[in-house]
Amino acid sequence: xxxxxxxxxxxxxxxxxxxxxxxxxxxxxxxxxxxxxxxxxxxxxxxxxxxxxxxxxxxxxxxxxxxxxxxxxxxxxxxxxxxxxxxxxxxxxxxxxxxxxxxxxxxxxxxxxxxxxxxxxxxxxxxxxxxxxxxxxxxxxxxxxxxxxxxxxxxx
Numbered sequence: 502x503x504x505x506x507x508x509x510x511x512x513x514x515x516x517x518x519x520x521x522x523x524x525x526x527x528x529x530x531x532x533x534x535x536x537x538x539x540x541x542x543x544x545x546x547x548x549x550x551x552x553x554x555x556x557x558x559x560x561x562x563x564x565x566x567x568x569x570x571x572x573x574x575x576x577x578x579x580x581x582x583x584x585x586x587x588x589x590x591x592x593x594x595x596x597x598x599x600x601x602x603x604x605x606x607x608x609x610x611x612x613x614x615x616x617x618x619x620x621x622x623x624x625x626x627x628x629x630x631x632x633x634x635x636x637x638x639x640x641x642x643x644x645x646x647x648x649x650x651x652x653x654x655x656x657x
Contacts (some may be wrong), residue, residue: 506590509549513593516597523541523604527604527608528535574588
């Protein structure tokens with residue numbers, strides 16, 4: 502149980518880092534979002550590695566089904582001290598996981614709001630540019646209406 506406990510502690514630390522980066526994404530700008538996404542991806546890869554190590558430890562344990570149940574926050578009346586520690590840490594990890602799910606939903610909303618804002622900016626820019634081009638054309642057309650063409654007749 503000691504190996505699983507230390508791996509769970511590492512996982513919790515990584516999940517808290519992931520949560521920190523996710524929170525920063527919401528506080529930042531769309532430009533900083535790409536850097537944060539790559540940082541989150543790196544942390545997620547580390548979490549995957551820890552999860553693989555946890556799985557190996559589960560399979561090597563005396564009672565894999567009981568360990569899996571503890572990791573899924575199932576409580577037993579006859580838990581050992583080590584099992585209680587694993588259970589408690591699994592509960593903490595579950596709480597962080599729940600926060601991350603909410604944060605991810607908030608990030609999706611943030612990205613969609615930024616997309617809408619950028620689209621509105623583009624529409625405004627396009628209408629201003631077209632409006633400027635049309636008004637500039639109108640000015641030239643009006644000037645052209647008053648412009649007298651030179652007499653192109655040749656005198657020989």
